[in-house]
Amino acid sequence: MxxxxxxxxxxxxxxxxxxxxxxxxxxxxxxxxxxxxxxxxxxxxPVVRDALSALVERGDFGYHFQAASAIPATFSRWMAERHGWWPNESHVRVFCDVLQAVDLALWLGTQPGDGVVLLTPVYPPFFECITGIGRRVVDCPLDPAGWRIDAARLEACIDDRTTALLLCSPHNPTGRVFTREELSAVAEVAERHDLLVISDEIWADVVFSGSHHTPFASLSGAAEARTITAAAASKTFNMAGLRCAVAHIGVSEIERRIAELPAHLLGAAGSPGAIATHIAWTEGGxxxxxxxxxxxxxxxxxxxxxxxxxxxxxxxxxxxxxxxxxxxxxxxxxxxxxxxxxxxxxxxxxxxxxxxxxxxxxxxxxxxxxxxxxxxxxxxxxxxxxxx
Ligand SMILES: Cc1ncc(COP(=O)(O)O)c(C=O)c1O
Missing domain, CATH: 3.90.1150.10 (Aspartate Aminotransferase, domain 1)
Structure with a gap:
């Protein structure tokens, strides 16, 4: 049959x-x-596969620092074209993955015992990122009727040891694209309570018709100055195994402290990941x-x-x-x-x-x-x- x-x-x-x-x-x-x-x-x-196939064909796996150093400018252009925000490329750093950037921002930007707000339910590894380094999860639920951010509830969750907000925008797992109004209300709360904002925007490109992603740092100069934005081509282009991500470091004090770290402590993206990310963001639209x-x-x-x-x-x-x-x-x-x-x-x-x-x-x-x-x-x- x-x-x-x-x-x-x-x-x-x-x-x-x-x-x-x-x-x-x-x-x-x-x-x-x-x-x-x-x-x-x-x-x-296909553009990514072709670039990687050519690399494999040539057996070309030597040191290739140029691949990663091109990415900050590529990322800035991609964000400008797709999301209307032109981040200053001199504040963009390449990481091995998004969670590395999140961990680093939490490590340098908060103190043991500090509270870090999560808008829950949320991407599971965030909990461990916070508790694994002795910080406290401040659990602030999204409004289950439509998974909107309730700014009043957010404000009520914050105590005097809460120093950061780890945002997932667009939001995993609910699929919400927070509106500019919702995010502006969050920015006002962050300003009032002097919160560091770590905005994981790995899902920024996978947005359906009728919705528009607003990069948190694009809201205002003040928002940008308190925000670390983490991003990658990995979700959009289905290449998480290649390990390459970026973060825009809007907070000058954190930028300064990163620059003081031992030169090789953070590792570096491998050249296949960096090449794939570069091609994705230049030709993958x-x-x-x-x-x-x-x-x-x-x-x-x-x-x-x-x-x-x-x-x-x-x-x-x-x-x-x-x-x-x-x-x-x-x-x-x-x-x-x-x-x-x-x-x-x-x-x-x-x-x-x-x-x-x-x-x-x-x-x-x-x-x-x-x-x-x-x-x-x-x-x-x-x-x-x-x-x-
Ligand atoms: C919100 C969010 N952040 C980070 C990641 C993981 O990114 P990376 O593998 O670059 O750490 C994922 C993976 O699904 C995710 O959904």
């Missing part, structure tokens, strides 16, 4: 993806569909535009299926990212519905409680996969929930 078109597409997708080297497809047994970590199931842009159209169609398809077939799942349509934050509390699956779905639907989602205590009863689904795989994941979730 010949397979249905859907089945043959699914088999082809699975055959291709199960050969991936990355953790997304290797952590779970072969009967599990991985929709968890934020890697896409699409190959990166058309591919990003096409990919966003694809991701937006995936998002719309997922939301339509959830609304029609699983109305008990609460999900705000993400305005950015390729992540859907699913409220499964109506199904009574306990604090960690992802654990239940892994066992019963053979679909791996991001466990809600990892995103903070307000993530209980939620799970995060990565929809940056093929249509056949997304449908298979949704079919499995529906079958498991209906068969309880």
């Amino acid at each position: 010949t397979a249905e078109p859907h089945d043959s597409q699914l088999s082809a997708d699975l055959a291709r993806l199960r050969c991936s080297a990355g953790v997304k497809w290797s952590r779970f047994p072969a009967d599990v569909l991985p929709c968890w970590i934020a890697d896409m199931d699409l190959p990166t842009a 058309p591919w990003v535009d096409e990919t966003i159209v694809f991701l937006e169609a995936q998002r719309d398809h997922l939301m339509a299926r959830l609304a029609a077939e699983l109305p008990g799942v609460g999900a705000t349509t993400p305005e950015a990212t390729y992540l859907a934050w699913l409220d499964l509390r109506a199904y009574d699956l306990g604090d960690d519905p992802a654990g239940w779905l892994l066992a019963n639907a053979k679909v791996a989602l991001g466990p809600g409680p990892d995103f903070g205590e307000h993530g209980r009863g939620f799970a995060r689904l990565n929809f940056a996969t093929t249509r056949a795989l997304l449908d298979e994941a949704v079919d499995r979730i529906i079958a498991a929930l209906e068969g309880r």
Whole structure:
């Protein structure tokens, strides 16, 4: 018997993806569909692949300092073209990854015991970035009705030992693109309480039609002067394994302290990552535009299926990212519905409680996969929930 078109597409997708080297497809047994970590199931842009293939073809892996030194200017141009903010390239530094820049900013910009605000639920490693160096998480929940920032609540969360805000903008896991008004209200609170702002904008480019990312540092000169902006091409171009990121250091005192560190303490991006990032930010724009159209169609398809077939799942349509934050509390699956779905639907989602205590009863689904795989994941979730 010949397979249905859907089945043959699914088999082809699975055959291709199960050969991936990355953790997304290797952590779970072969009967599990991985929709968890934020890697896409699409190959990166052809311009990036061509640049890396040429490097491999030549066996060209010697010292290549020029690759990384070109990135600050490339990043500034990319931000100006795509987000209307032209950061001064002399304040942009290259890092191995975004969390390295976040750790460094927290380490240099806060003191042991200081409070650092997180707008929760939020990207899980942020908690460890704060507590791992003896700082305190100040948990400020987003408004669950639409995941807006409530500036009054933010202000109420701040005590006299709170010295920083670690912002994720656009927001993982809710997919919110905070508006200029919301961010301006945050900037006013930061100004009043003299907070260091670390703005992780790794998702800035994956924004769907109708929304516009506002770089926090672009709000005003005063906002820029208290902000470290971290970014990378890794989410947009699906190349997190290449390890290359940047940070714009708007805070002169932190800039000064970084300059005092031993020259090699922070390491350096490898040349494949730096070359890929440079090419992505100079020639990858058309591919990003096409990919966003694809991701937006995936998002719309997922939301339509959830609304029609699983109305008990609460999900705000993400305005950015390729992540859907699913409220499964109506199904009574306990604090960690992802654990239940892994066992019963053979679909791996991001466990809600990892995103903070307000993530209980939620799970995060990565929809940056093929249509056949997304449908298979949704079919499995529906079958498991209906068969309880
Ligand atoms: C908000 C956010 N920040 C940082 C990262 C990780 O970035 P990196 O691997 O460059 O540390 C991710 C990965 O998904 C993320 O969603």
